[in-house]
Amino acid sequence: MTGPLTLTPGHAPAGATRLTVAGEIDMSDIGTLAPAIETTQGPLIVDLTAVDHLDSAGLSVLFRHADRVEIVATPLLAPVLTISGLTRLTTVHGLEET
Amino acid sequence: MTRPREARREPAGAVTGVFAAEAEAGGDLAAVDWASTPLGPPGQWPQSLRTAVSILQARWHTALVDSLQEAFFVCDEDGAVVEINTAFTDILGYGPEELPYRPVHPWWPDAVKDPEAHRRIAAAFAQLMEDPKGSYTVPVSHRDGHRLWVSASFNHAHDPGTGRQVTVGTFRDVTAEHYAVWRKSAQAALGLRLTQATSLPEALSGALAELRSVWRAETVLAALSDGAGRPSVTTTEPGLGWTDLPAGLRDRLTDAFGRPLLTPVDHATGAAVTISHPEGTMVVWLDLGDHRPFTGEDHLLLSLPAGQLAQGLARAHQIDQLRETALALQRAILGPSSLPDGFAVRYEPATRPLEVGGDWYDTVALPDGRTGIVVGDCVGRGLKAATVMGQLRSACRALLLQDVGPAQTLMALDHFAAGIPGALCTTVFCGVLDPRTGRLTYSSAGHPPGILTHRDGTTVLLDEGRSVPLAVRPGRTRPEGTCTVPARATLLLCTDGLVERRRRPLTAGIDQAGAAVHDGRGLAVDELASRIMTRLAPAGGYDDDVALLLYRHPAPLDMEFPAESAQLAPVRTALRSWLARCEMPPHTVQNILVAVGEACANAIEHGHRDIPGPVRLRAEARVDDVRLTVTDTGRWKTPRPDRSPHRGRGMALMRALMQDVTIVPGTAGTTVDMYTRIAR
Numbered sequence: 001m002t003g004p005l006t007l008t009p010g011h012a013p014a015g016a017t018r019l020t021v022a023g024e025i026d027m028s029d030i031g032t033l034a035p036a037i038e039t040t041q042g043p044l045i046v047d048l049t050a051v052d053h054l055d056s057a058g059l060s061v062l063f064r065h066a067d068r069v070e071i072v073a074t075p076l077l078a079p080v081l082t083i084s085g086l087t088r089l090t091t092v093h094g095l096e097e098t
Numbered sequence: 099m100t101r102p103r104e105a106r107r108e109p110a111g112a113v114t115g116v117f118a119a120e121a122e123a124g125g126d127l128a129a130v131d132w133a134s135t136p137l138g139p140p141g142q143w144p145q146s147l148r149t150a151v152s153i154l155q156a157r158w159h160t161a162l163v164d165s166l167q168e169a170f171f172v173c174d175e176d177g178a179v180v181e182i183n184t185a186f187t188d189i190l191g192y193g194p195e196e197l198p199y200r201p202v203h204p205w206w207p208d209a210v211k212d213p214e215a216h217r218r219i220a221a222a223f224a225q226l227m228e229d230p231k232g233s234y235t236v237p238v239s240h241r242d243g244h245r246l247w248v249s250a251s252f253n254h255a256h257d258p259g260t261g262r263q264v265t266v267g268t269f270r271d272v273t274a275e276h277y278a279v280w281r282k283s284a285q286a287a288l289g290l291r292l293t294q295a296t297s298l299p300e301a302l303s304g305a306l307a308e309l310r311s312v313w314r315a316e317t318v319l320a321a322l323s324d325g326a327g328r329p330s331v332t333t334t335e336p337g338l339g340w341t342d343l344p345a346g347l348r349d350r351l352t353d354a355f356g357r358p359l360l361t362p363v364d365h366a367t368g369a370a371v372t373i374s375h376p377e378g379t380m381v382v383w384l385d386l387g388d389h390r391p392f393t394g395e396d397h398l399l400l401s402l403p404a405g406q407l408a409q410g411l412a413r414a415h416q417i418d419q420l421r422e423t424a425l426a427l428q429r430a431i432l433g434p435s436s437l438p439d440g441f442a443v444r445y446e447p448a449t450r451p452l453e454v455g456g457d458w459y460d461t462v463a464l465p466d467g468r469t470g471i472v473v474g475d476c477v478g479r480g481l482k483a484a485t486v487m488g489q490l491r492s493a494c495r496a497l498l499l500q501d502v503g504p505a506q507t508l509m510a511l512d513h514f515a516a517g518i519p520g521a522l523c524t525t526v527f528c529g530v531l532d533p534r535t536g537r538l539t540y541s542s543a544g545h546p547p548g549i550l551t552h553r554d555g556t557t558v559l560l561d562e563g564r565s566v567p568l569a570v571r572p573g574r575t576r577p578e579g580t581c582t583v584p585a586r587a588t589l590l591l592c593t594d595g596l597v598e599r600r601r602r603p604l605t606a607g608i609d610q611a612g613a614a615v616h617d618g619r620g621l622a623v624d625e626l627a628s629r630i631m632t633r634l635a636p637a638g639g640y641d642d643d644v645a646l647l648l649y650r651h652p653a654p655l656d657m658e659f660p661a662e663s664a665q666l667a668p669v670r671t672a673l674r675s676w677l678a679r680c681e682m683p684p685h686t687v688q689n690i691l692v693a694v695g696e697a698c699a700n701a702i703e704h705g706h707r708d709i710p711g712p713v714r715l716r717a718e719a720r721v722d723d724v725r726l727t728v729t730d731t732g733r734w735k736t737p738r739p740d741r742s743p744h745r746g747r748g749m750a751l752m753r754a755l756m757q758d759v760t761i762v763p764g765t766a767g768t769t770v771d772m773y774t775r776i777a778r
Contacts, residue, residue, distance in 0.1 A: 026666045083754040
């Protein structure tokens with residue numbers, strides 16, 4: 001069983017900010033996820049490598065910041081990120097099966 | 099008694115006339131050769147002699163006519179009655195004083211009050227006027243008003259006195275015979291209806307229809323008192339309730355509840371009779387309309403069938419009770435009416451109309467969440483086998499609840515069966531299934547093996563743990579077998595009636611059953627049970643008892659949760675663990691989790707915006723696909739992408755990830771039905 005959502009801020013190369021997310025994201029987590037992204041400024045790398053569930057409510061938060069966000073994910077989230085069209089608006093890494 | 103005066107004909111001047119009239123009355127005067135007598139030829143008779151002969155002749159005629167037992171009448175060419183006898187007056191009350199009686203005769207039933215009777219006599223009168231001879235039976239009214247039935251015969255004759263055509267008729271009073279015949283046929287018809295009825299309501303409605311027909315009533319209704327002013331009503335006019343009846347009629351019926359039994363009471367438009375009904379007092383009301391008088395005779399005619407009806411209803415009631423008792427007992431010995439999810443059963447007793455036979459199935463919920471499964475087959479069939487079956491089923495159930503395992507259960511059942519006549523050689527399959535893991539422990543007392551059909555269609559027979567039928571070797575240790583029902587495999591247990599046929603090896607039946615299970619892999623387990631029963635049935639239907647029990651692993655997931663977003667995570671956890679039991683590929687699991695998550699989020703966000711209520715999720719795996727249903731108790735809101743863009747995305751995700759999505763909005767709630775194939 002996956003525990004509650006955890007958000008870990010950090011720094012990325014070239015002055016970007018990094019937000020590492022772990023757990024499952026559904027509409028009950030938006031209140032945590034949205035402020036965590038909104039409080040950052042400039043380029044943001046959202047690391048969803050440890051996220052194993054992402055629903056449309058979570059996608060909406062990412063869509064709102066698509067112009068400054070880059071996403072790192074796993075093949076598990078590929079259908080959701082692709083079908084929603086987010087992959088067309090922003091750079092998403094890690095969707096290919098290795 | 100006064101002699102009625104006959105319509106006297108003037109003696110004819112001509113002797114031939116005199117003689118002819120005499121001959122008509124049966125005399126033989128004309129045949130006498132008067133010329134050879136001292137009187138000489140009649141033409142030379144003096145006037146005095148002629149008069150004397152005429153008077154004698156007329157008296158003879160009168161005496162003759164009056165001596166008739168039957169009523170006698172003569173009609174002229176216009177239909178007017180010109181002559182009658184004493185019996186006529188005795189029967190109808192109309193005397194010779196008022197002759198002639200011109201049509202319409204005063205004894206005709208009233209055209210307005212009793213049109214049917216009037217029509218009949220008018221038709222008979224027409225017949226009398228036209229036909230040279232004939233007979234008829236008609237209703238007539240006595241001078242004092244009471245109804246009579248008369249049977250008449252008539253002949254046209256020539257009146258030699260006047261040269262005119264007359265009609266001579268006789269009739270007799272057949273009122274008693276008429277009503278006796280009518281009563282007999284009415285009672286026979288009513289009796290037939292009552293004996294043919296297979297239930298109390300059927301007996302009552304059939305009897306009312308019959309009464310309506312024999313009485314030519316407009317409506318017949320029966321009101322059964324409930325003691326609380328709301329009697330229940332049965333009527334020949336369907337759909338009529340107590341409150342639909344006119345207030346006047348309701349009062350009349352209510353009044354009749356307190357009346358003596360079987361004593362008709364007549365009113366302007368009908369008659370009521372009170373009878374005793376097995377469930378209280380009943381009043382039968384015949385609505386005869388405005389034009390049908392209820393006569394004194396009718397009182398008797400209604401009280402007799404009313405008594406018959408009461409007896410018939412009492413008998414139907416007894417039959418009802420016996421049948422209900424028999425059905426309740428049969429259903430009680432047959433087994434559980436509700437089954438654990440994932441199971442389906444079918445039961446077909448060979449001996450109709452019995453609903454049970456010697457076969458049985460049972461499922462027992464054990465305290466630790468496991469399920470006891472039993473399918474058994476007593477020797478023989480019919481009632482005797484069913485009584486043995488009922489005892490063994492109960493005992494086996496109790497023993498399973500002791501949680502000693504299938505082999506121990508059957509060993510204890512051996513001892514129990516040894517003490518029951520007719521239980522020897524009963525075959526039983528007894529198993530304990532863990533629905534979480536599919537682990538099945540079982541033991542078989544001479545029973546056909548269970549058939550496990552894997553999701554690829556291969557079949558495995560559960561042929562371990564086998565030993566002799568019940569009570570053959572009490573005390574002997576019984577073996578146990580184990581197996582695991584894999585994901586999306588189907589377990590079939592049955593009695594030999596399903597698979598065994600004469601002149602065919604049992605293996606052929608087992609193969610056929612396995613093939614039927616595999617072919618039905620796209621069906622829910624209950625539909626599959628029906629399909630198997632149909633497909634394996636012999637051409638003329640099953641000639642032996644058949645019990646069939648199916649289990650497909652894992653059982654469907656069925657959960658209800660409050661419409662709160664905090665529930666999404668635990669629902670996902672439960673669904674994920676169920677999907678794991680279904681052994682689905684990871685990306686199918688992920689697709690289902692997302693699609694169901696979106697449907698649940700929708701139900702929480704939209705379905706329950708106004709009144710929060712529970713959301714229900716049901717997931718059912720078939721062999722190659724999964725059906726997912728999310729039901730809420732709210733009203734579905736069409737997604738408005740401008741207001742909540744993520745809802746529109748949610749819908750798009752559901753549709754993209756599932757093979758089929760159907761949203762059915764309803765007044766009680768919205769159902770989202772999703773279906774997806776399981777990738778191999």
